[in-house]
Amino acid sequence: MSLLLELITQYGVLFIFACVLVEQAGVPLPAYPVLLVAGSLAARGELPIAGLLATAVVACLLADSLWYAAGQRYGTRVLRTLCRLSLSQDGCVRQTESIFARFGAPSLVVAKFVPGFASVATAMAGSTGVRRAPFVFYDALGAALWAGVGLALGWLFSTAIEDVMQVLTEMGRWGLVLLACFAAVFVASKAWRRHQFHAQLRMDRISVAMLASMFANGETPLVVDVRSALARDDGRIPGAIVLTHGEWPDNLRAPGDDAMVVVYCACPNEASAALVARQLMARGFKRVRPLQGGIDAWRAAGLSVDAA
Numbered sequence: 001m002s003l004l005l006e007l008i009t010q011y012g013v014l015f016i017f018a019c020v021l022v023e024q025a026g027v028p029l030p031a032y033p034v035l036l037v038a039g040s041l042a043a044r045g046e047l048p049i050a051g052l053l054a055t056a057v058v059a060c061l062l063a064d065s066l067w068y069a070a071g072q073r074y075g076t077r078v079l080r081t082l083c084r085l086s087l088s089q090d091g092c093v094r095q096t097e098s099i100f101a102r103f104g105a106p107s108l109v110v111a112k113f114v115p116g117f118a119s120v121a122t123a124m125a126g127s128t129g130v131r132r133a134p135f136v137f138y139d140a141l142g143a144a145l146w147a148g149v150g151l152a153l154g155w156l157f158s159t160a161i162e163d164v165m166q167v168l169t170e171m172g173r174w175g176l177v178l179l180a181c182f183a184a185v186f187v188a189s190k191a192w193r194r195h196q197f198h199a200q201l202r203m204d205r206i207s208v209a210m211l212a213s214m215f216a217n218g219e220t221p222l223v224v225d226v227r228s229a230l231a232r233d234d235g236r237i238p239g240a241i242v243l244t245h246g247e248w249p250d251n252l253r254a255p256g257d258d259a260m261v262v263v264y265c266a267c268p269n270e271a272s273a274a275l276v277a278r279q280l281m282a283r284g285f286k287r288v289r290p291l292q293g294g295i296d297a298w299r300a301a302g303l304s305v306d307a308a
Helices: 001-010 011-023 032-043 049-074 078-087 090-104 103-109 118-127 132-156 158-169 174-200 209-214 268-280 294-300
Strands: 224-226 260-264 287-290
Touching: 011 032, 011 049, 032 049, 032 132, 049 078, 049 132, 090 103, 090 118, 103 118, 103 132, 132 158, 174 294, 209 260, 209 294, 260 268, 260 294, 268 287, 268 294
Parallel strands: 224 260, 260 287
Antiparallel strands: none
């Protein structure tokens, strides 16, 4: 803890810039504790509060601009990569698309307060064609709000933070061990929830080749598209009906008790499709299968899609 205080005191805004930049770039090293400590030091007059805020905002804008550029160049591929690397549930692509479709660029104002949303939202701003000027405006506003809250909390509770830092400093090596244990428990809990999530969604998938073969043989499986409105802009599997979030269309009926129902999405591990498949089974559908690989695998196989 004394090392952390020394780094913040000695390097000031440069250390804050590095911590915020690394976190916003996607490395799971939380910068908020550093902002809290910096805010408490600013309350004692050791650091300039305005300089800390400006530095944090610039670091956020730099990292977010890189995600924005990646979204512009690679589109939805970068979104799915982010979700595969995340310890959060794999529905994050669809959830982020839904939020972004509803609120657009202004959602960046609160993106950093929503776990798993910040990097995905900035990449989505690039992939959906949000112009750079509104992106920078809303992202800077959100960064200022996010960093400002952290610094303000550090300022308001400076006495309590100093007491905690003092205790951890006096504990020396054991203080570092305690912090490491807290970090390990946090990561382990996230990993365990992810494992439980995948275990819940474990069910048989249907391959793209098998679905295409069913179409070729004249079979009529009920195909359900559970992607968000943004993701459906580039077309869907022929004959698929759209299932929007929380709305069940009137024509969502199986042709017969033994009819196959195929659900597809654009999420890693077909997470959204598997969730909806479970819900359909609970509603009485008997043969429900997520499409392995989703719409991406369908396109990769060279199969046709209907226009949006």
